[in-house]
Amino acid sequence: MPQQVTVTEHLLLHQKRIPGATGQFTRLFNEIVLSAKIINREVNKAGLVDVLGFTGKTNVQGEEVKKLDEYANRILIHRLARSGVLCAMASEENADIIEVPHGLPLGDYVCIFDPLDGSSNIDVNVNIGTIFSIFKRVSPEDSHLLSTDVLQAGLHQVAAGYVLYGTSTMLVFTTGDGVHGFTLDPGVGEFLLSHPNIRIPEQGRVYSVNEGYSSYWDEPTKEILEYFKSTDNNRRKPYSGRYIGSLVADFHRNLIYGGIFMYPADNRDPKKPEGKLRLTCEANPMAFIVEQAGGMAVDGRNRILELEVENLHQRTPLFIGSREDVLKVREIYREHDAKG
Numbered sequence: 107m108p109q110q111v112t113v114t115e116h117l118l119l120h121q122k123r124i125p126g127a128t129g130q131f132t133r134l135f136n137e138i139v140l141s142a143k144i145i146n147r148e149v150n151k152a153g154l155v156d157v158l159g160f161t162g163k164t165n166v167q168g169e170e171v172k173k174l175d176e177y178a179n180r181i182l183i184h185r186l187a188r189s190g191v192l193c194a195m196a197s198e199e200n201a202d203i204i205e206v207p208h209g210l211p212l213g214d215y216v217c218i219f220d221p222l223d224g225s226s227n228i229d230v231n232v233n234i235g236t237i238f239s240i241f242k243r244v245s246p247e248d249s250h251l252l253s254t255d256v257l258q259a260g261l262h263q264v265a266a267g268y269v270l271y272g273t274s275t276m277l278v279f280t281t282g283d284g285v286h287g288f289t290l291d292p293g294v295g296e297f298l299l300s301h302p303n304i305r306i307p308e309q310g311r312v313y314s315v316n317e318g319y320s321s322y323w324d325e326p327t328k329e330i331l332e333y334f335k336s337t338d339n340n341r342r343k344p345y346s347g348r349y350i351g352s353l354v355a356d357f358h359r360n361l362i363y364g365g366i367f368m369y370p371a372d373n374r375d376p377k378k379p380e381g382k383l384r385l386t387c388e389a390n391p392m393a394f395i396v397e398q399a400g401g402m403a404v405d406g407r408n409r410i411l412e413l414e415v416e417n418l419h420q421r422t423p424l425f426i427g428s429r430e431d432v433l434k435v436r437e438i439y440r441e442h443d444a445k446g
């Protein structure tokens with residue numbers, strides 16, 4: 107009988123190893139876990155009740171908001187605000203920093219999240235996910251919150267993770283001590299440890315990118331795609347193309363099998379020259395996870411986790427996955443830069 111370790115037990119074991127741990131982090135994480143279970147319940151019955159479709163609103167990204175997007179956002183904000191351990195939140199769905207409502211207890215943590223990533227797939231029953239990134243505030247505890255408490259480089263994350271709603275619902279996260287995967291047992295209502303110490307293969311066999319935009323890419327990106335599709339690469343055969351259009355699902359597959367996910371800069375939209383993905387609630391958390399699993403994440407030239415965060419919704423190109431594959435991306439960009 108495999109040892110059934112719940113995510114809470116796992117966190118408590120982790121907490122015991124941290125001198126001076128107050129239990130605040132475990133409290134915060136338990137609220138994320140509860141939010142995931144509530145969102146999972148709605149996602150799983152989406153086809154049966156009136157939560158499919160659009161709300162008729164657009165978010166700060168200019169994207170149409172789905173009913174489940176709005177629902178997931180509401181659940182996370184409500185639960186996290188009452189955790190008593192946050193001083194601020196930020197959501198992909200909200201233009202500004204979300205302060206903890208007056209009168210509720212404050213804490214030292216900041217949580218940034220994408221409540222339901224991949225929501226364009228909701229109505230066709232394709233995997234979607236929740237992504238979260240956790241920091242400790244940098245300003246003194248009894249001072250006013252500063253934007254620098256929220257706009258921190260990814261290197262300073264204390265935890266990051268995602269929930270993947272699919273054939274089974276998984277919670278995958280790191281607290282800087284490796285990457286661990288938990289699968290929801292709906293019969294028990296608990297996330298149970300199913301993938302301890304996940305390591306991404308050094309070299310992958312899959313590339314994930316939306317090739318429909320190839321005519322908008324820069325030259326290095328075009329050369330990168332030719333490399334992965336050619337027989338003249340490290341594998342001596344083409345990588346398989348796999349792209350579902352949901353970052354959490356594409357990332358998770360490549361994390362387990364090995365591979366590279368790419369959302370390059372493109373010149374389709376002058377308002378988004380850096381591509382579509384957001385640094386704070388998508389690239390940074392995924393980069394922390396992949397590095398903890400032995401992989402890499404760059405914007406083409408620079409390590410994602412070292413990028414300066416200037417605004418909440420800034421975007422970045424993202425090349426993330428198996429170390430050898432991402433190193434190749436950086437090598438091609440450097441060769442182009444050297445040619446000038």
Ligand code: P6P
Nearest residue numbers: 223224225226316351352353354
């Ligand atoms: P495209 C979903 O909207 C998302 O933010 C990511 O989950 C996904 O990787 C990407 O956009 C897909 O974008 O332009 O290929 O449809």
